Amino acid sequence: xxxxxxxxxxxxxxxxxxxxxxxxxxxxxxxxxxxxxxxxxxxxxxxxxxxxxxxxxxxxxxxxxxxxxxxxxxxxxxxxxxxxxxxxxxxxxxxxxxxxxxxxxxxxxxxxxxxxxxxxxxxxxxxxxxxxxxxxxxxxxxxxxxxxxxxxxxxxxxxxxxxxxxxxxxxxxxxxxxxxxxxxxxxxxxxxxxxxxxxxxxxxxxxxxxxxxxxxxxxxxxxxxxxxxxxxxxxx
Numbered sequence: 001x002x003x004x005x006x007x008x009x010x011x012x013x014x015x016x017x018x019x020x021x022x023x024x025x026x027x028x029x030x031x032x033x034x035x036x037x038x039x040x041x042x043x044x045x046x047x048x049x050x051x052x053x054x055x056x057x058x059x060x061x062x063x064x065x066x067x068x069x070x071x072x073x074x075x076x077x078x079x080x081x082x083x084x085x086x087x088x089x090x091x092x093x094x095x096x097x098x099x100x101x102x103x104x105x106x107x108x109x110x111x112x113x114x115x116x117x118x119x120x121x122x123x124x125x126x127x128x129x130x131x132x133x134x135x136x137x138x139x140x141x142x143x144x145x146x147x148x149x150x151x152x153x154x155x156x157x158x159x160x161x162x163x164x165x166x167x168x169x170x171x172x173x174x175x176x177x178x179x180x181x182x183x184x185x186x187x188x189x190x191x192x193x194x195x196x197x198x199x200x201x202x203x204x205x206x207x208x209x210x211x212x213x214x215x216x217x218x219x220x221x222x223x224x225x226x227x228x229x230x231x232x233x234x235x236x
Contacts, residue, residue, distance in 0.1 A: 010202045011048060015041035016113040019089060026085040038074075045071065045091050045111070048205055052095060055209030056107075060216060062097055069099025090116070095212060105222040107212045117199050119211045120191035121219050124163065130226045135170060135183050137225055142179045148217045149190070157214050163187025190215060 018037045022030075031038065049067045056062060072092040078084050089112060096106025111117050123134065138145060148154065164186040169175040173183050182188075192211050198204060 011044050011111070011200050011204060013196070013200055015044050016196055016199065019091070019111075020113045022087060023089045026087055026089070028086055031087060041091075045093075049093055051205035052093075052109075052208055055206050056095055056212050058209075059213055062095070065097060065099050069101070070094055072100055104227060105219045107215065107219070109208060111199065113196055115193060115195050117194040117196075118191045119194070119208055119215075120162065120189055121212075121215045122163075122187075122189040123185075123222055124187055124189045126187070126226075131186065133225055134185075134188075134222075135173070138179050138182045139173065139177070142182065145182070145221060146179075148221060149188075154190075154214055154218075157211055158190035158192050160191045160193070162189040162191060190218065 014037070018034070018041045021034070025031075025034075046067055049070050053062060053065065053067065053070070070093050072088075072094070074088050074091070076083075076086060076088055078086065091111040093109040093111070094100035094102070094106050095109070096102040096104055105121060105123070107119065107121050109117075109119050123130070126134065165181075166184040166186060168184075169177065169180055170183055173180070177183055194204075194207075198207065201207075
């Protein structure tokens with residue numbers, strides 16, 4: 001696979017301008033009239049994701065994963081939504097084995113103008129079974145998780161936490177549990193925001209890869225907890 005140069009994988013302000021204008025003109029007529037702008041932005045996105053995959057593969061194998069596997073469609077599924085806007089206001093990318101269809105805890109990048117671009121990963125919409133496993137592990141052995149998410153370098157890069165928290169202690173746990181703040185979590189998703197200036201820098205793909213490397217231990221922790229443990233029990 002040919003290594004892409006920083007210039008080949010660089011976002012320009014024109015791509016962000018397209019997304020900014022799309023928010024103000026989210027209809028099919030405008031999109032078709034501006035399709036050449038979309039195609040130019042998509043070409044930049046493709047080059048960027050290619051560079052990002054190359055960078056991430058230096059520290060994490062991503063077998064059978066191509067650029068097209070990682071990029072979400074810009075079209076929205078409006079069948080069951082009250083919001084009938086046909087297009088998403090961002091470019092969304094999932095980096096993991098198999099791309100956006102991996103079904104595991106992967107790295108998610110949303111590219112959106114005006115400082116709304118972010119890299120995030122973690123427990124976002126866990127199944128009841130996964131949430132039960134998470135709480136059991138926190139109750140039994142909180143040290144490993146806390147070592148990962150309380151690491152100073154990790155928290156400096158991922159200062160924001162998204163997700164719902166229960167107002168009371170979950171069933172089966174005491175309100176004075178020493179790790180009640182983690183046990184009350186229904187979601188635990190960390191994110192890092194990037195300015196438009198950072199997005200349009202030549203080395204943006206390598207910077208995002210650095211963020212992926214920093215949050216990988218948390219993703220590995222959740223993937224083992226949610227998936228490998230189950231696979232191992234089936235094997236045994």
